Amino acid sequence: MxxxxxxxxxxxxxxxxxxxxxxxxxxxxxxxxxxxxxxxxxxxxxxxxxxxxxxxxxxxxxxxxxxxxxxxxxxxxxxxxxxxxxxxxxxxxxxxxxxxxxxxxxxxxxxxxxxxxxxxxxxxPPFQPSYIKAREIIESGEAGKVLHMRGKFGFNTEYDPEKRTYNLGLGGGAVLDIGIYPVMDILQFMGVPDDVEAWSDISPTGADRSTAMMFRFNDGRMAEAYCSFNVPTGISTEINCENCNIILERSREMGQKLYVDFHGREPEVMMFTPSGMGYQFEAAEVMRCLDKGLTESQVVPHSFSHNLIEVLDLVRSRAGIIYPGHD
Ligand SMILES: NC(=O)c1ccc[n+]([C@@H]2O[C@H](COP(=O)([O-])OP(=O)(O)OC[C@H]3O[C@@H](n4cnc5c(N)ncnc54)[C@H](OP(=O)(O)O)[C@@H]3O)[C@@H](O)[C@H]2O)c1
Structure with a gap:
């Protein structure tokens, strides 16, 4: 090894x-x-x-x-x-x-x-056991097409204009810090949306405190995401498919719950509690890629990071979130 x-x-x-x-x-x-x-x-x-x-x-x-x-x-x-x-x-x-x-x-x-x-x-998240299980269910075709998603990531954090969360000079703001996760989920399971709308509650530093986002796909499907530094919504993403509803629920300590509710069957609840803090999976991916001589992960390739930041750019432009010197 x-x-x-x-x-x-x-x-x-x-x-x-x-x-x-x-x-x-x-x-x-x-x-x-x-x-x-x-x-x-x-x-x-x-x-x-x-x-x-x-x-x-x-x-x-x-x-x-x-x-x-x-x-x-x-x-x-x-x-x-x-x-x-x-x-x-x-x-x-x-x-x-x-x-x-x-x-x-x-x-x-x-x-x-x-x-x-x-x-x-x-x-x-894409390297966590609960996420991999959700992806397996969807990719098996059993769940049918993903029709709609709703993701949220919110907690209460003190307003401090100097701290990373609210300091624009350090990239402060809810969308880039935590909104990125439900947006990432939508891109992972539905692809890149064709249109984006977004609204923010902007704090006195200019950093967004809360942002609501709507995504539309040309085939008529839609998705929603919400993030907040002052509304403790918890962290979950609901995936509504043709044949079932799946909910990925994450605690901030990385414990994960997966609800799988196939129409006409008893709902299943699966608990995943990875050892450590759960960041070992992404680190292992880096070393697996290097072992194989790869310079990009197939799970999070550069193209995925490009799509993600392009959608976040659109969200920011719709919601009026500006980082001086970065636009
Ligand atoms: N994956 C996740 O679950 C997760 C969770 C939290 C944060 N993050 C990401 O990780 C990054 C860091 O977040 P964090 O919460 O760890 O931040 P943090 O506690 O503020 O730590 C940031 C570190 O960056 C260094 N640094 C360099 N220039 C700095 C500057 N001008 N001001 C402050 N620190 C500076 C400092 O280390 P030295 O002073 O030692 O150089 C500091 O300890 C962010 O991009 C955030 O989005 C990811």
């Missing part, structure tokens, strides 16, 4: 969760971390028993033993950080959203393609 040396760029909330998951994979070596601050890097490396702690991102990417870098900085830094890693010959998995708009995402995928390096958006 080939082992890969992982580097982690950024030491925030999700970087810690990701490393708890990475620990579960035998072929992953938690090798090095890079932070803007040496002390934060030292603390992080100590907590995860890593070999190296670097006080700058440049030092991390300059370590020739690092194979793959996981980028866990705020959205507005993903482009710069990804280009830095790729230009130092590193394979990259970058947190969602890949960047603020489609133009920036294309720059990232172009760079990876030209350099022949693996690049993937860290979209964890």
């Amino acid at each position: 080939r082992k890969y040396n992982w580097g982690v760029l950024g030491t925030g909330n999700i970087a810690r969760k990701f490393c708890h998951s990475l620990h579960l994979l035998e072929n992953a070596v938690l090798y090095a971390v890079g932070s803007r601050d040496q002390e934060r890097a030292d603390d992080f490396a100590r907590d995860f028993n890593m070999h190296h702690a670097y006080g700058s991102y440049e030092d991390l990417v300059s370590d020739s033993s690092v194979d793959i870098i996981y980028i866990a900085t705020p959205h507005t830094y993903h482009l710069e950080n990804t280009l830095l890693c790729l230009r130092h010959g590193k394979h990259v998995i970058c947190e969602k959203p890949l960047s603020i708009n489609a133009k920036e995402v294309r720059q990232m995928t172009d760079e990876a393609r030209v350099r022949g390096l693996l690049f993937m958006e860290a979209l964890w």
Whole structure:
């Protein structure tokens, strides 16, 4: 079994969760971390028993033993950080959203393609057991055509104009942070919509606090998505098919429930509680691709990330969400 040396760029909330998951994979070596601050890097490396702690991102990417870098900085830094890693010959998995708009995402995928390096958006849900089960049911044909979907992702978070959630300079706003998930579900199970409408409640910083989205397909099908930083809707996506209704329900701790209700049968409820924090599946996908010599995941290929950010660009333009310097 080939082992890969992982580097982690950024030491925030999700970087810690990701490393708890990475620990579960035998072929992953938690090798090095890079932070803007040496002390934060030292603390992080100590907590995860890593070999190296670097006080700058440049030092991390300059370590020739690092194979793959996981980028866990705020959205507005993903482009710069990804280009830095790729230009130092590193394979990259970058947190969602890949960047603020489609133009920036294309720059990232172009760079990876030209350099022949693996690049993937860290979209964890498609790799979760509950999602795979839902996909199996739909792809088997048993469920019939997906006719409609409704997804929501909402929780209460304090309004703080400085924090990542509301700070436009860090990519703040509900759509890019959490609305991306129900939109991703719709693209995964229904494809790319032909028309989009959206409305936002915009906070004083300009970041959207809540956004409602409607999607229309030329064959008459429709879908809805909602996200919010101040309405605790929970996290679920309902998929209405010709022969059944499926509900994917996720807790923020990654426990997942799948309801499958075939017309005329007893509804089934399946519980999935993956060990760790559940991020190991996307990390395993990166290493599986590298083992096979692939530079893109077939589950989350570059084309999927392009479609996703293009739809999010449309949502933002309809709802009036603007990131100065990024349009
Ligand atoms: N997949 C998921 O489930 C999930 C969940 C949460 C967040 N995310 C994504 O992960 C990314 C990071 O989110 P997070 O919640 O981990 O954020 P966070 O806790 O604020 O951490 C971000 C880290 O980025 C680094 N950073 C670089 N420039 C920065 C700047 N100007 N301001 C603040 N931090 C800066 C910092 O690390 P150093 O100071 O050590 O350099 C910081 O600790 C976002 O893109 C978000 O969408 C994904």
